[in-house]
Amino acid sequence: MSTFGATAGGGVERQAGSEADHATRAWFKGWLTERGFTVREDAIGNIFGLYELVPGAPYVLMGSHLDSQPLAGRFDGAYGVLAAAHAAHTVVRASAEGRVTPTLNVAVVDWFNEEGSRFAPSMMGSSVATGKLALAEALAVTDTAGITVAEALGERPEPVPGLEVASYAEIHIEQGRLLEEAQTTIGLVHATWAASKYRISVNGAQAHTGATVMEDRRDALYGASLLVVAVRELTELLPEGALHSSVSEMEVLPNSPVTLARQVNMNLDLRSASEEVLARANELLAEKFEEIEAKAKVSIERRLTHAWGLVDYPSGGVELARESAAALGLSHTPIMTVAGHDSTNMKDVVPTVMLFVPSIQGVSHNEAEDTRDADAVDGVAMLSDVAARLVSGELHEGDSYRLA
Amino acid sequence: MSTFGATAGGGVERQAGSEADHATRAWFKGWLTERGFTVREDAIGNIFGLYELVPGAPYVLMGSHLDSQPLAGRFDGAYGVLAAAHAAHTVVRASAEGRVTPTLNVAVVDWFNEEGSRFAPSMMGSSVATGKLALAEALAVTDTAGITVAEALGERPEPVPGLEVASYAEIHIEQGRLLEEAQTTIGLVHATWAASKYRISVNGAQAHTGATVMEDRRDALYGASLLVVAVRELTELLPEGALHSSVSEMEVLPNSPVTLARQVNMNLDLRSASEEVLARANELLAEKFEEIEAKAKVSIERRLTHAWGLVDYPSGGVELARESAAALGLSHTPIMTVAGHDSTNMKDVVPTVMLFVPSIQGVSHNEAEDTRDADAVDGVAMLSDVAARLVSGELHEGDSYRLA
Numbered sequence: 001m002s003t004f005g006a007t008a009g010g011g012v013e014r015q016a017g018s019e020a021d022h023a024t025r026a027w028f029k030g031w032l033t034e035r036g037f038t039v040r041e042d043a044i045g046n047i048f049g050l051y052e053l054v055p056g057a058p059y060v061l062m063g064s065h066l067d068s069q070p071l072a073g074r075f076d077g078a079y080g081v082l083a084a085a086h087a088a089h090t091v092v093r094a095s096a097e098g099r100v101t102p103t104l105n106v107a108v109v110d111w112f113n114e115e116g117s118r119f120a121p122s123m124m125g126s127s128v129a130t131g132k133l134a135l136a137e138a139l140a141v142t143d144t145a146g147i148t149v150a151e152a153l154g155e156r157p158e159p160v161p162g163l164e165v166a167s168y169a170e171i172h173i174e175q176g177r178l179l180e181e182a183q184t185t186i187g188l189v190h191a192t193w194a195a196s197k198y199r200i201s202v203n204g205a206q207a208h209t210g211a212t213v214m215e216d217r218r219d220a221l222y223g224a225s226l227l228v229v230a231v232r233e234l235t236e237l238l239p240e241g242a243l244h245s246s247v248s249e250m251e252v253l254p255n256s257p258v259t260l261a262r263q264v265n266m267n268l269d270l271r272s273a274s275e276e277v278l279a280r281a282n283e284l285l286a287e288k289f290e291e292i293e294a295k296a297k298v299s300i301e302r303r304l305t306h307a308w309g310l311v312d313y314p315s316g317g318v319e320l321a322r323e324s325a326a327a328l329g330l331s332h333t334p335i336m337t338v339a340g341h342d343s344t345n346m347k348d349v350v351p352t353v354m355l356f357v358p359s360i361q362g363v364s365h366n367e368a369e370d371t372r373d374a375d376a377v378d379g380v381a382m383l384s385d386v387a388a389r390l391v392s393g394e395l396h397e398g399d400s401y402r403l404a
Numbered sequence: 405m406s407t408f409g410a411t412a413g414g415g416v417e418r419q420a421g422s423e424a425d426h427a428t429r430a431w432f433k434g435w436l437t438e439r440g441f442t443v444r445e446d447a448i449g450n451i452f453g454l455y456e457l458v459p460g461a462p463y464v465l466m467g468s469h470l471d472s473q474p475l476a477g478r479f480d481g482a483y484g485v486l487a488a489a490h491a492a493h494t495v496v497r498a499s500a501e502g503r504v505t506p507t508l509n510v511a512v513v514d515w516f517n518e519e520g521s522r523f524a525p526s527m528m529g530s531s532v533a534t535g536k537l538a539l540a541e542a543l544a545v546t547d548t549a550g551i552t553v554a555e556a557l558g559e560r561p562e563p564v565p566g567l568e569v570a571s572y573a574e575i576h577i578e579q580g581r582l583l584e585e586a587q588t589t590i591g592l593v594h595a596t597w598a599a600s601k602y603r604i605s606v607n608g609a610q611a612h613t614g615a616t617v618m619e620d621r622r623d624a625l626y627g628a629s630l631l632v633v634a635v636r637e638l639t640e641l642l643p644e645g646a647l648h649s650s651v652s653e654m655e656v657l658p659n660s661p662v663t664l665a666r667q668v669n670m671n672l673d674l675r676s677a678s679e680e681v682l683a684r685a686n687e688l689l690a691e692k693f694e695e696i697e698a699k700a701k702v703s704i705e706r707r708l709t710h711a712w713g714l715v716d717y718p719s720g721g722v723e724l725a726r727e728s729a730a731a732l733g734l735s736h737t738p739i740m741t742v743a744g745h746d747s748t749n750m751k752d753v754v755p756t757v758m759l760f761v762p763s764i765q766g767v768s769h770n771e772a773e774d775t776r777d778a779d780a781v782d783g784v785a786m787l788s789d790v791a792a793r794l795v796s797g798e799l800h801e802g803d804s805y806r807l808a
Binding site for chain 1: 520526578579616618632659662742770
């Protein structure tokens with residue numbers, strides 16, 4: 001799978017809707033079809049592989065995403081899709097051989113555009129499927145070259161009714177180094193860090209970089225740089241490790257070698273496992289905005305685009321996963337996720353299990369991202385056992401959810 | 405002229421080789437042809453308007469540039485070309501009427517791509533014409549869309565022998581506020597500030613913006629921001645007003661909302677009227693590079709791309725201009741230029757006069773850039789008088805220079 005969009009540095013580059021993403025998706029559909037799964041695509045490009053074990057019953061859905069960041073690793077998302085496919089196939093065979101007694105059907109999913117690097121927002125496919133984002137709005141999003149999501153997806157098949165889902169499971173690399181340091185194989189994800197995400201515009205005035213005296217300058221890039229530094233230093237004003245902060249995207253206007261920037265547009269991301277810490281960080285940030293406006297003679301517009309508190313995963317799923325890990329003799333620990341995942345959307349509509357395997361040195365969104373083979377294989381065994389339990393009806397109390 | 409590439413904010417946008425630049429150039433060629441000038445273009449797109457007064461004699465050349473920065477003002481460069489055209493036309497009529505006795509011919513020039521915002525380096529046309537930049541190298545430069553200078557110029561006329569030039573004169577807006585504050589009409593440019601210009605790459609490592617613990621981050625954008633702030637703060641470590649410093653251009657890779665930057669590429673510009681101050685600023689900057697590499701866990705590559713000390717304009721040209729201003733009763737003062745101009749190249753090959761008129765509040769590279777009508781008109785009178793003196797043979801001691 002990692003030959004699609006392979007990079008010289010040993011990683012992959014498969015941004016959503018790119019040629020490499022489409023190639024991986026085509027390969028994935030072939031894999032499913034060869035093993036007797038029925039392939040369906042919805043209007044936002046999510047690919048489903050369905051296997052009916054109990055005619056007419058709702059589905060246990062498992063999956064993650066095949067798209068990647070630019071110059072990314074081979075595991076982020078792709079591991080979860082491949083693990084889900086193998087787990088589903090294992091359950092299908094176990095059912096045929098009478099080792100599992102299914103009460104539900106099983107399906108695998110590649111959620112379109114989880115990464116959001118080419119088309120914002122991230123988790124686009126699962127957001128549309130769970131009714132959190134309107135289809136038309138998502139299809140109209142453009143990349144920096146002006147290409148829409150609809151264009152990047154290309155010809156769409158006729159829409160079919162959304163899948164009826166009873167429960168969801170996802171496995172992902174940790175993207176941190178807690179599991180590796182604890183020498184633990186399986187992370188049982190029980191909550192998501194709280195987060196505040198801003199869209200920032202720093203507004204100054206164009207001026208000649210050479211001729212303009214320093215006191216007359218209203219340099220938007222100086223103001224933006226003060227803000228990037230302040231955002232980083234927020235972490236030093238709070239207990240060690242309590243706050244993660246970043247700015248990673250920046251547009252400088254006019255971006256000329258001899259004209260001071262009139263405007264800088266950028267993102268700003270604060271995350272914490274503590275809602276109190278996050279609230280304090282937001283207060284401190286507000287003070288910084290004012291200091292910087294005065295110091296650099298700029299104005300700063302900020303728009304809070306995403307904000308959520310500490311969000312729990314349903315405890316039933318965590319408990320099921322704990323039992324499964326114990327039964328398989330795999331070391332395990334409760335863990336929080338800092339990053340968002342498609343399961344963040346799915347957990348709001350159906351019982352959900354979210355699992356982690358270790359990342360070597362916590363490296364992620366980098367070509368050097370890696371996971372030990374033994375951990376990757378243990379993760380598949382773990383997800384297969386969870387799948388067998390879910391297909392047997394565990395966590396299912398009769399409710400189901402029809403995806404958009 | 406300012407209707408070409410006019411912007412909603414009252415300025416112009418005519419980057420080199422753009423449709424608006426070509427439209428202005430076509431208009432300018434028409435203006436020259438209507439008044440009996442012979443139009444020639446050289447291989448790098450410099451446009452010359454020639455008027456022969458003394459068959460076979462070398463030329464007094466006057467001009468500036470018609471291209472602009474993005475969202476720029478109406479005066480920067482364009483005023484100098486229009487003033488030169490009017491001054492040349494005035495000299496032609498004065499010769500015909502016997503009020504001037506020419507010993508040299510007169511020509512006007514629009515130097516291609518003085519601004520360098522779309523195609524680096526700046527002063528491209530005059531650099532090629534004076535042999536400082538190879539034609540082939542200049543033609544192969546690309547903009548961010550991959551378009552070459554050769555493509556942006558379009559079909560080129562057959563090359564003709566370069567113009568034989570005896571002397572050069574240019575008038576420009578000050579782009580500072582010294583003249584306005586001194587209530588003086590004409591600046592007699594006698595020297596250029598010393599400058600050091602760097603190309604910088606800050607190298608870090610891609611990582612997840614959320615999941616990566618702060619101590620593991622090697623965030624290139626954090627390093628770059630520390631550097632932008634340090635460059636600004638250098639000015640506070642030196643005597644007030646002694647150093648102008650800036651970063652105005654930045655490329656962030658991969659520029660994704662959830663991936664820390666692996667690399668930031670940017671410019672860095674230091675200028676001073678004192679070579680000692682500039683040397684000290686460069687020393688302080690070297691210390692900052694090391695501090696920032698350690699603090700942000702990044703490596704910084706820097707390449708000094710342009711460096712020059714305090715450069716005098718030939719004293720003969722300054723003295724001629726002083727006599728001319730005195731004769732016309734225009735207030736005048738010696739002044740240095742912080743910005744580069746095409747005359748910076750021309751002064752190295754022929755006797756040169758460089759003049760400034762006031763900029764309102766020193767605003768430049770901004771749509772609000774302006775000059776009072778009375779000052780603009782006085783500048784044309786001044787340049788016309790300088791032109792008459794030059795065409796009469798002042799400053800010309802027999803040497804001339806053939807442009808490439």
